[in-house]
Amino acid sequence: MSHTRIKFCGMTRAEDVRLAVELGVDFIGLILAERSPRRLLPGQARALRALVPEEIGVVALVMDNPRGEVADIVAGLHPDYLQFHGGEDDAFCAGFGLPFFKAIAMGDGGDPLEAMANFPSAHGFVLDGHGAGEQGGSGRSFDWTRLPKDSGRPVLLAGGLSPDNVALAIRTAHPWGVDVSSGIEATPGVKDAAKMRRFADAVRAADAAV
Template sequence: MTHTRIKFCGMTRAEDVRLAVELGVDYVGLVFAPRSPRRLLLGQARMLRELVPEEIAVVALVMDNTSAEIETLIENVRPDLLQFHGGETDAFCAGFDVPFLKAIAMASEDENASARATEFPSAYGYLLDGHGKGEQGGSGQRFDWKRVPRLEKPVFLAGGLTSENVATAIRIARPWGVDVSSGIESAPGIKNPDRMRFFLDEARRADAQPD
């Protein structure tokens, strides 16, 4: 039986983080991108971070934030991973002494994820999202899951995932992990408990099925 890692992203409320922990997700994502409706203030983020036990990794999502902003959030939130969504270079992403994921925008059929990944050799892994270049993640846009490449590093599948389609997505793409935000929400940043439970159940069901 495979184990697809599950990341619930865009968490803004204590009750949602507590449920994610109870359900046994692998990653909790906190957003610091300036234009995101799920952006957290440092005080909020510190409070949420304290609810996450050591066995679950905390990911801080940034998008063209300044070095000073990122250093401050690292000092205050202590993320296990950074996740970069903007025009950052490999050298910039690697300059904070924290493992990082690089998001690759997959909205364009011309986007070659394998080639793009080579531009970020320092990355811990990659997150393939359905939005276009320069756009926010968490928009719920899908792309063709058959385009997910086999890379030597972890690949997270994101963009348009819901409890209704995550099992199919896992069977087609066989990603290292899946990342969901809007697909488990009632409104931006407001997670729906039933959708959270159903998403995790469906991902585990896909893992239990043979290839």
């Protein structure tokens, strides 16, 4: 059976993090980007991070945060990964001593492989449906067949995923992982427990059917 990694992103509540842990997701995303409606203050992020066991990766998301601020996040939060959503270049992203994911905006119709080639240091990529310079978590999808088939590095499919379409997304694109935020929410930052369970179940059912 294949294993599609699951990332629940934009977590803001302890009860949602606890359920994500119970469901055995692979990554939990905590957002520290200033413009995000799911933004956490450093103390809030540390409290949620403390609930995550070491077998689940904690990803700290930033977007054009100043270098000193990112360094403070690394020192105070101790995330396992960083994820960059802004105009950061490869040298900036690689400068904090952690593996990182770079978000690639797919809403503008560009070639993702060209964009990915600009980040030789990246551990992996998050291909999202938003346009360049926009926030992730918009719930906008893109043509899943545009996902590179062999990028040589992990690729998380994001943008418009939900419990109802994630199995089709996996069958279509065969991503290394899937990344969901708004598709498992009641309101921005407030996750819906039933949707979280259905999403995880749908991913595992799709894997089992391969």
